[in-house]
Amino acid sequence: MKKRIYTDPIIAPSEITPEAVFLKRRDIIKSVAGLASATAIDAAAGVGHDAEAPLSFTADPDQSLIALRTPYEAVTSYNNFYEFGTDKSDPARHAHAMTTDPWTVKVGGLVEKPGELHLEDLLSGFELQERIYRFRCVEAWSMVVPWIGFPLSELLARFAPRSEGRFVEFKTLHRPSEMRGTRSFTSIIDWPYREGLRMDEAMHPLTLMAVGVYGKTLPNQNGAPLRLVVPWKYGFKSIKSIVEINVTDKQPATSWQQLQPTEYGFYANVNPEVDHPRWSQRFERRLPSSIFKPNRVSTLLFNGYAEQVAGLYEGMDLRQYY
Numbered sequence: 001m002k003k004r005i006y007t008d009p010i011i012a013p014s015e016i017t018p019e020a021v022f023l024k025r026r027d028i029i030k031s032v033a034g035l036a037s038a039t040a041i042d043a044a045a046g047v048g049h050d051a052e053a054p055l056s057f058t059a060d061p062d063q064s065l066i067a068l069r070t071p072y073e074a075v076t077s078y079n080n081f082y083e084f085g086t087d088k089s090d091p092a093r094h095a096h097a098m099t100t101d102p103w104t105v106k107v108g109g110l111v112e113k114p115g116e117l118h119l120e121d122l123l124s125g126f127e128l129q130e131r132i133y134r135f136r137c138v139e140a141w142s143m144v145v146p147w148i149g150f151p152l153s154e155l156l157a158r159f160a161p162r163s164e165g166r167f168v169e170f171k172t173l174h175r176p177s178e179m180r181g182t183r184s185f186t187s188i189i190d191w192p193y194r195e196g197l198r199m200d201e202a203m204h205p206l207t208l209m210a211v212g213v214y215g216k217t218l219p220n221q222n223g224a225p226l227r228l229v230v231p232w233k234y235g236f237k238s239i240k241s242i243v244e245i246n247v248t249d250k251q252p253a254t255s256w257q258q259l260q261p262t263e264y265g266f267y268a269n270v271n272p273e274v275d276h277p278r279w280s281q282r283f284e285r286r287l288p289s290s291i292f293k294p295n296r297v298s299t300l301l302f303n304g305y306a307e308q309v310a311g312l313y314e315g316m317d318l319r320q321y322y
Ligand SMILES: Nc1nc2c(c(=O)[nH]1)N[C@H]1C(S)=C(S)[C@@H](COP(=O)(O)O)O[C@H]1N2
Pocket: 075, 078, 079, 080, 081, 082, 083, 136, 137, 138, 172, 193, 221, 222, 223, 234, 235, 236, 237, 238, 239, 240, 241
């Protein structure tokens, strides 16, 4: 298990330069591995995509959430990624089976220039930025995550959406041979996992395409090599391991809405006033939490991003469009 050599950054990536992160990482690997030569260690750590390799990025100018960040260990071991099973520990245990290199994202639908992006374009074709965001699952747990990525609007701009384009649809990789959860008889989702956004939501500057977390490429369980992050919506909108993006004129069907439309809507904006039919959304369990230290915090309207996004929903009844 080469990937577990280095898991917990000692120094916050946003506090130092990316070069320093890289050097520090080598130091840590060296000290952990003791006598082995640096080259052998780099090879063992698999410097490359699969190794959760360090990325070059500019730090988030908004450092207000930095002290609240959920530890790397929790971010990468408590996950929802049903393609690998429904237990929170399944993705960390089984997602390594997914091949992420080579990787292609096909972009089409109502765009002037349909085409493809490859893994190299994703990791070096955009200026990477850090964004420290609150992340709130509909199941009432939450984290604060230092993502690395670029605005979805920059990706879409390359393919020139046409003016009739009103929505954006996303699809996850569907490869049963590498995704044990999709082979299960009890699997409830009609694969591939799908999500969608309204065009103005997709173009919003907070909407991120993430390729990394804590300064390194995404581990598979978090949706490598490319996943969506929409911080004011419930986590299920933040679709992982994307292989297809289409601009459409109709609201796309989404996996959770198809599964249980009375419980999961297309909008899925975080809202403490609108309860899930089976539980309250007023509070959340902020990870890491335990029975002894539940770490219960109040849920904020639009997950704390109301100032930036409330305008998108002016005049809409948020109870009707949940
Ligand atoms: N393809 C895919 N994307 C997915 C999911 C999934 O099961 N499959 N789960 C969603 C849910 S419910 C949540 S809360 C987040 C969890 O992201 P994390 O594991 O990085 O915290 O991923 C979302 N994206």
